[in-house]
Amino acid sequence: MGIVVVPLFDEKVEAWKAWAKSLSNEKSNEFNDFNKKYGLTRHNAWLAETPGGKVVVALHEGPGADDFLQKVAESNDSFELYFKEKLTEFHGMNFDAPPLPMPVQMI
Known part of the structure; x- marks a missing residue:
């Protein structure tokens, strides 16, 4: 399982929400194929408020979760x-x- 927590630019919140919605709607076939390709059985994201601003918490589960982002970074x-x-x-995010x-489980 992989968990990623990344800040979300304030001016991009509404655009991010629309993009996230598109992954469940008009881009759902591509998104589902993408997840299968990388061995993910679950790929969810939450928008969270923190004292430092908004963040996205993304969860990747499945046999490909551990190196998912690294493989995506290398793909064209x-x-x-x-x-x-x-x-x-x-x-x-800078893929170059x-x-x-990845976060380290402590408890």
Whole structure:
């Protein structure tokens, strides 16, 4: 299982909500194929408020969860390029930089 917590730019909240909704609607077939390709059986995201601002908490479950983002970062397939573009737009993620370590379970 992978959990990612990333800040969400204030000016991008409504655009992120629309994008998230599109992954369950008009882009659902592509999103489902994308998840199957990377061995994810569950891929959910929540919008959360923190004292530091809004964040997105994403959960990736399935046999491909541990290296999911690393594999997406290396891909040049069309949906993966689109997905990375959106993550960069909304969260400032840099897929050219080394990946950040995944959260470590403490309890």
